[in-house]
Amino acid sequence: MSKIQIPYINLSAQWEEEKSFLLPVINDVFSSGQFIGGDAIEEFESNISSLCNSKYSVALNSGTDSLVCGLIALGVKRGDEVITPPNSFVASTSSIVHIGAKPIFVDVLDDQNIDPIKIEEAITHKTKAIMPVHLTGRIANMTELMKISRKYNIPIIEDAAQSIGSKYKGKFSGTFGEVGCFSAHPLKNLNACGDAGFLITDNFEIWKKIRKLRNHGFEKRNVVDEFGYVSRMDTLQASILNLRLKKLENVINKRRRNAEIYFEALKKLPILLPFEKPHEFNSYHTFVIQTDKRDQLKDFLFQNGIETAIHYPVPIHLQPASSYLRYKKGSFKNTEAQANKILTLPIHQFLENSDINFINDKIIEFFKL
Numbered sequence: 001m002s003k004i005q006i007p008y009i010n011l012s013a014q015w016e017e018e019k020s021f022l023l024p025v026i027n028d029v030f031s032s033g034q035f036i037g038g039d040a041i042e043e044f045e046s047n048i049s050s051l052c053n054s055k056y057s058v059a060l061n062s063g064t065d066s067l068v069c070g071l072i073a074l075g076v077k078r079g080d081e082v083i084t085p086p087n088s089f090v091a092s093t094s095s096i097v098h099i100g101a102k103p104i105f106v107d108v109l110d111d112q113n114i115d116p117i118k119i120e121e122a123i124t125h126k127t128k129a130i131m132p133v134h135l136t137g138r139i140a141n142m143t144e145l146m147k148i149s150r151k152y153n154i155p156i157i158e159d160a161a162q163s164i165g166s167k168y169k170g171k172f173s174g175t176f177g178e179v180g181c182f183s184a185h186p187l188k189n190l191n192a193c194g195d196a197g198f199l200i201t202d203n204f205e206i207w208k209k210i211r212k213l214r215n216h217g218f219e220k221r222n223v224v225d226e227f228g229y230v231s232r233m234d235t236l237q238a239s240i241l242n243l244r245l246k247k248l249e250n251v252i253n254k255r256r257r258n259a260e261i262y263f264e265a266l267k268k269l270p271i272l273l274p275f276e277k278p279h280e281f282n283s284y285h286t287f288v289i290q291t292d293k294r295d296q297l298k299d300f301l302f303q304n305g306i307e308t309a310i311h312y313p314v315p316i317h318l319q320p321a322s323s324y325l326r327y328k329k330g331s332f333k334n335t336e337a338q339a340n341k342i343l344t345l346p347i348h349q350f351l352e353n354s355d356i357n358f359i360n361d362k363i364i365e366f367f368k369l
Helices: 011-032 039-052 063-073 091-098 116-122 142-152 204-213 235-245 248-266 294-303 320-325 333-339 353-368
Strands: 056-060 081-084 102-105 127-130 157-159 179-183 197-201 218-220 287-290 342-345
Touching: 011 235, 039 056, 039 197, 039 235, 056 063, 056 204, 063 091, 063 157, 063 179, 063 197, 063 204, 081 091, 091 102, 102 320, 116 142, 127 142, 197 204, 248 287, 248 353, 294 342, 294 353
Parallel strands: 081 102, 081 127, 157 179
Antiparallel strands: 056 197, 179 197, 287 342
16 A cells, blocks of 8 residues: 555645744634633624625634534424435434434435425424535526525525535625534645534524524523523634635635536546536535546555545434434435435645545546446
């Protein structure tokens, strides 16, 4: 086995590139003693609203808590149903479960995003929200989803954890539904140095409620009119994210250029590639291909020093924690078929063109064997 030459992610390279800028930021936070709240949080929220073209934003401690708080703010309660796909990271489903609601899974299309037709089939009188997941950075078919939302008067909460900066028909991720929820986990395109997340909305009442929820429910100091959570973003993470926001456009552009190199080299192989439609702008949090020879290809690339990943090998409806929902193998054929085919190639911004070309050469070599 070869030593890993091309890692799936390269956070050490990011540190080397940024440490001369980050260290003064870290020093300022520690010197001030302002670890909770303060100007950095307000600056971050203003920056995010400007970036996403939303009226309001709330800095939170994780993408998961942004989903939980968003659902609560929409009025989803115990016993309600929320429609969502089963091929996401578990946080999208766990956020529904944590507030006592029931996740109702529906299958996905070939692009791994939720199938609008299946959504409409799953709506009942208990359906109180629809949660599409913009997987890999590709935004779901929001034209059809918004039609369904308006037809049945069901709000949409976007799990936009992987899609900061993505656009659909010129409109930014997270701005279609009542609430857009994002993660700034260290592996995201806009990444903190620890857990962090945020939420955007154009609804003042939702914004006001979540600002209280994130801080124990305080309406003002020493007055709590409803019990909340500790879901605040740390000042340190906000300060780091304010710095990294200035580079986000370049990060996304580099990832998109890397994707183009993949597309050009691999388009004739027996692989399903994540090509964009004309109205899509994908920020490429991940670059996921699909092939019937996934496991063999993954092993071959690893033997040649190339690290890959699988997002996600076990669909949520087949997780042990979901057994009470009584789904079974075969419940969602597209999701399950994709789980056996998906392979995530390196796409991060620190890859050289020569790295992508090497990966492409090895994939081409594999399919010639």
